[in-house]
Every structure is written in structure tokens, then in C-alpha cells.
Amino acid sequence: MTGSVGTDVTELSFEKAVAELESIVARLERGDVALDESISIYERGEALKKHCEMLLTSAENRIEKIRLDRSGKPQSVEPLDGE
Template identity: 50%
Template structure:
């Protein structure tokens, strides 16, 4: 089992998805199911943390009416607004 801090988002998500599939079968012993659930909870927190880090780093290049380009922090709400504005 790889340490969480060494897992990429994609690897952590893949492991979490596998744990969910394993738990859904209902064939695991209780002790193993609890351990898998604990690992899954840790993986979920890790994925949320990685997504939060990525969200803070994402920048959008925005061009003003005068042609000046600047970077703007991109959050889900501003991403939606930017897409809507650019489609008009």
C-alpha cells in the first residue's frame, strides 16, 4: 500500500474506486472491510486536498476590452461565468 503523500490524484482515485468495488461485492471479511473503508476515507480526503490545491493554482487568461491580458484566479463560479461570457 503506497503512502498517501506519494500518490497522484489519479492513482488515489483509482485505488478509491477499486475499494468501492471491493466493498460493494459484500464478500470481504468484516475486519478487511473496515480496513478498506478506513483507507478509502483517507484516499477521499487526499483526493479532496489535491483538487483544492489544483483549484488554487488554476489561472485563467482574461483579455480586457483594451486588449490587456491578466491572470485571474479561477474558481468553479468564475469558470462558469467566463465560459458564459466568452460564448456571447
Template identity: 55%
Template sequence: MSDTPLSEMSFEAAMKELEAVVTQLERGDVELEASIKLYERGAELKKHCEKKLAEAEEKVAAITLDGDGNPTGVKPVEGL
């Protein structure tokens, strides 16, 4: 489990750590207190990944296309 603050993690790094957390929990050989901490970290990582995905979707949705489907610019998205 990483000590890196979520605010400093990329989507990819957070997903990699989340996968490691899930693997550890699925094995079932982690003590109860450690399992609780892993579960809490996993929940935080999941939330962080969902936020990063939502931000990316908003950016993609903001790209305007011309009649031929070519990008013509990016319109500002509120809150970004």
C-alpha cells in the first residue's frame, strides 16, 4: 500500500494500487486490522479514479468537431 497522497496520483497509478489492494483482500490472508485499512484505502482509490474519469469525460465532451468530424477547438467546460 502506497503512502502517496491521492491528490498526487495519476489515474493509472491509482488503478494499479487499487488492483493490488483488491488482490490482497481477495487472498484473505491479511489480518483484520490490516484488511480494514486496505478496504478504506481501496475505497479512497476508487473514488479518486472515478473523479479522474469524470474529469476526462468532461474534457472529451468539450472538444468541438467540424462537419467532417475533425476537432476544431475546445470549448471551456465549467468548473475546469
């Protein structure tokens, strides 16, 4: 796994969390991990998944769409999915 094992999941960037999650999935798919370790890394994978979902939701909430008036000047800003 990556060097971030043992790092608090909430301290990881999205990219690092995804990389570690992919590593966990690969290890579990290979099936060469002892049962106790499988359970442990599966639990960490669940925490990583939740952290990534939270980061994505946060990023989505920050994305805004700028509405332009007829002359092309910004008129208002609203959430992207507020159509």
C-alpha cells in the first residue's frame, strides 16, 4: 500500500485517498492478504471512500455557474445544478 497507511483519512487529499483506495482494492482482489488484515484494510477502504465522497460533495457545492445578461456581463451566480 502507499506510504499514507496509518495517516488519518481526513488529512488526505482527494488524490492521495483515491490512490490508497485503489491500492486496497487491488490487494483485496488479488486475495493474498490474511483474513485479519483483509478486514482491517477493508475498513480503511470504507473510511477512504466516505472521505472521497465528502470531498467531492464539497467541491460540487463550490462550483458555481455565472449567469450572463444579454450584453454578456455577469448578472448573477448560482449553484451549478440550480437549473
